[in-house]
Amino acid sequence: MHFGTGAALAAAAGTLAAAVVTVLLVSSARARVGAARQAHLMLAIGSALAALTTAVALVGVLTFAESWSHHQPARTTFAIGIGIGTAISAGVLCTGLLRLPWAAGTRRIAGRHLLDALVIAFAIWFVGWVLISPPASIFGAQTPRPCVGLFVASGAAALAVGIVVIVTMRGAGSRLRLLFMGCGAVSVAACGVGLTAGLCQGGPGLATLSGVVMPIALMVVAFAGRGVDTEAIAELDVIRRGTSYAFVPMFAMAFAGMLHVMAGGQITAMGIALGSLEGFALVARQFVALRDVRNYAIRLEEREAHFKELAHTDPLTGLANRRGLLRALAEEVEPGKPCVLLGLDLDGFKNVNDMRGHDVGDDVLVEVGQRLRMNLRPGDVAARLGGDEFAVLMWARPHEAQGAAERLLGVLNKPYEQTSGRVFLSVSIGVAGADTASDDATLLQHADLALRYAKQRGKNRVERYHASYDHLLRRRTTVEHELGGAIERGELHLAFQPVVIMPSVRPVGAEALLRWHHPELGTVRPDEFIPIAEEGGMIAKLGAWVLHQACHQLSRWLADGHDVWVSVNVSPRELHAPEYVDQVADALRAHRVPPQRLVLEVTEQAVAIDLDELIKRLRALRAIGVRIALDDFGTGYSSLGQLRRLPIDILKIDHSLVAESEPGDDHGFAPLVILAGGLDPTGRGKAAARPQGGPLVDIVVRLGHRLGLEVIAEGVTNPREQAAVIEAGCRFGQGQLFGWGVPAEHLEAMLDAATSPGARPDQKIKTDKARVTNERIPDRPACGELAPPAQREAATPAAQDVGSVDSSREIRQS
Incomplete structure (x- = not known):
């Protein structure tokens, strides 16, 4: 009657405590939204299943307490059910742990954590099998004989340990909360192992003790789950990801297996199965890692292409910038292919910035870019070189480009409708053909010379490049330089x-x-x-x-x-x-x-x-x-x-x-x-x-x-x-x-x-x-x-x- 009375009291107290824990976790789940609510609901369900499993197990202990040794087949069947219930409750608890935003964040990260935990779990399972198998038999005569329920419960406990190790090692939230919650989940699984082992052959004392400890473990889970959730963890970095989760378990399995064989033990079907599961887990994890690296490389290529495009694009107008224009000249210009470069500059744009503000000036520049795109042929490249200076690369002959420049002159001279009123601007255009330049830099210089000549001749006009412009530019530069000291020199x-x-x-x-x-x-x-x-x-x-x-x-x-x-x-x-x-x-x-x-x-x-x-x-x-x-x-x-x-x-x-x-x-x-x-x-x-x-x-x-x-x-x-x-x-x-x-x-x-x-x-x-x-x-x-x-x-x-x-x-x- 001693074990029966203790089992009954433990069952009543454990069931009541588990019910309280379940209520606390449900109330905590209702206060949250999204993935956090789902995670806390899973924790509540897992706690309820653990409480139910504990109560059933203690009822079994109370039932078989009078004649414990005479009900071995019934206790074994009962132990199998308790082991399965323990595995289910521990699995639900660990799933809830993986679903916490501040522990794993996304399902992809949770899946990687699960694979890493499986690697650790199979290693622990294999080492445990070696330790309890002959010739080690670390428990001696008390070594439990094979039992399906114990096998299932021990596997759940090993998986819980692996999940707790991975999550606490890589969690982005409070590590202390993760540690408390993980320890609670491991304790639940351990108590389930104790219940199964006690029912299987250990005796009612072990089962009763496990039933008493189970509510305490659930209370730890409830206490850790009532904190405030932090932000979700970001995507894991595949480059800096640690590898200890794989090397340490494999080293432990290899070392344990070698000692087992050296001591005269045999590798049975159980050892082969556990080793195979470890191998499959590692292969699956390696496949996920390779896929992550491949996706990472693709993202790097996309980002590189994006940044390269940004480096060749003007952020305000969306046109090409100077680098983009030079790239088009270098990649698309071919010998014998007619090519003309137009240099454009807005006349009086500085007054727009000074009188209307830079916001209006930016809007005008955006409108200029739109008009250029809408009035160019496919293949022509429009670029903003800086400020109010633009350029157009056209695949045409000089006389065709002259006509296109005249049309652009009329298009860009039209009023620009702004919220503060109309803005009136004119434009000067310089035209230079690729046949007049030996390289891209010279072509740009010729277009700029023609543009400056157009502005000197009164603006709002189109001028084609001529070789004499070089002399005019040099003279203008000299005049500008010498004029500053003309008074002092008495000239x-x-x-x-x-x-x-x-x-x-x-x-x-x-x-x-x-x-x-x-x-x-x-x-x-x-x-x-x-x-x-x-x-x-x-x-x-x-x-x-x-x-x-x-x-x-x-x-x-x-x-x-x-x-x-x-x-x-x-x-x-x-x-x-x-x-x-x-x-x-x-x-x-x-x-x-x-x-x-x-x-x-x-x-x-x-x-x-x-x-x-x-x-x-x-x-x-x-x-x-x-x-x-x-x-x-x-x-x-x-x-x-x-x-x-x-x-x-x-x-x-x-x-x-x-x-x-x-x-x-x-x-x-x-x-x-x-x-x-x-x-x-x-x-x-x-x-x-x-x-x-x-x-x-x-x-x-x-x-x-x-x-x-x-x-x-x-x-x-x-x-x-x-x-x-x-x-x-x-x-x-x-x-x-x-x-x-x-x-x-x-x-x-x-x-x-x-x-x-x-x-x-x-x-x-x-x-x-x-x-x-x-x-x-x-x-x-x-x-x-x-x-x-x-x-x-x-x-x-x-x-x-x-x-x-x-x-x-x-x-x-x-």
Whole structure:
């Protein structure tokens, strides 16, 4: 009755504890989702099966306790059932352990863990068989005889040990939780082995003890399973994966088998079966490892191809980058195969980034890439080389590529619709054929040369490469390099072109023109070096130097008693600089020049950039007493509304309008509406055509006088043009007929001759007291009617002898 009472109490206590553990695991499973919930449910099911197996086993112990030795066949059958139940419960527990996200993560990893555990389990099973088989028989007379239930239970225990070893060795979660949970699973399997062995032949004491320990093992599992799950383990690295799971078990099997044979033991069917299972497990694991390595190599190849493609692709537009273009040139260009490279650059794209922001600029670049892809033939390669520079590799002949470039010019010039408004851009294209280059680098250089030449010739055009571009590029590079030190080396000087009063043709003013004579390059034209100065940011330095030099020469002429004024051309970049007004005031004060003697000439190009900012700056200049002249009027920028708003004093008529003048035509007053839309170089307005029988210069002069402006006719080259402008009522002229730009001493001689005693009094004129007899717009002073200089609140820094620009006409021509 002793064993029976103990078995009954153990069965009741074990069943109750197992039920509590099962409830805890089920509640833990309900608090989770996905794979974690499935894992905890498996742990709960395994715990319930273990509890049921333990209860049944203890009931059997209670049944056979009175006559234990007389029920051997029944106990053996009972032991087989308990062994199978133990194997099932341990298997479910281990499966739940493998399904935990923080233990194995994915099913593939769990499968690899299971194969690794089988290798360990078969090795443990084989070593255990050697130890209990003759001649070892480590338990002596107590060695259990063969029993199917014990065989199954011991196999489950060995597998549980293998799984616990692998999972705890490679788990990504808390190793302590894994260790507790694994030990609990191993203890459950061990208790199942004890129950089976006790029922099979060990006695009711061993079975009862195993039944008491089983709930404790389940409590350990429940305690470890109530923690917070961490993130799933990542895919195992097939390169760094350990191999101890295979070598150690195989070494143990080999060592145990060798000792068994040396001791006189025999390899029975059981040993052969266990060794074969170990071999099959290793082969299966090796197959999985080879498949992993193969898949890993495939992924490496795919990643390499992907990264290689990324290295040859522009991430913003999806077009090829410079490497991609060079790869296409190297791989696809064949001797004799017609190939043309187009270089494209967006004109004015920097203004888009500055005014609209880089996000809008990026959207424009993406749209450019889309338009290129949609308008190219299959096989052509479009690439973004960097910034706003693109290239197109075409398999075509030069004349075919020329037509394609013209079409791309029209496609890319269309407005770009953005959320912040339309963006208008033009594009310059350079075309170079492969027959002009010996290698890929030279072809790229030729396309770039043609592109730069297209931008120098006015942009928004297509230019084909010519061998002479190399010389032009070298000269441009030399000019850009030498221009930086031209002031310090004393290579710059001013020439003064006289402005005369008509009809006496007496000089009353002069326009300061910048000249550069280089010791090696010779005379460098202004239309060559001024654009370079503007692009390179040197125009402000040159402008300040010209301003100071012109004021210095003007102060000398005024000191000598000459009644003269000097005009200086101002670039748009200078005029839009906030500090320019202070620079002009400093120059006037440093050279003691009356402000009304200085005229600043503004081109119509400056009007087109930012009219409101221009008006603000011009008003500030007029406030200090400087007069403002609008140069090259009639080249297509100004309109009647702008003329009424601009605070200017002088209107300089462009040569294109003067050249159209013919004396003797009808000089009747022309309607002012012709200028409402602005004048273009042909002299035709947007609102009305040129009147029949009347020269356009007559209309412009009358318009200027009605607006209260003094008018100067530029570019007078012959007496016929002079007669026409005089007849139109224009009192001042400038041009080849009256003299080219000459050094200061030559102009001074002309001034001396004009003021000599032999000169007629009616030829003398006071430009600062001149009056316009024509009708004026109220509150707009004429050339000599100037407001007094504005008083600044604080003194400005001392003037510096630094740079200006050349004539506005030369700026426009460049």
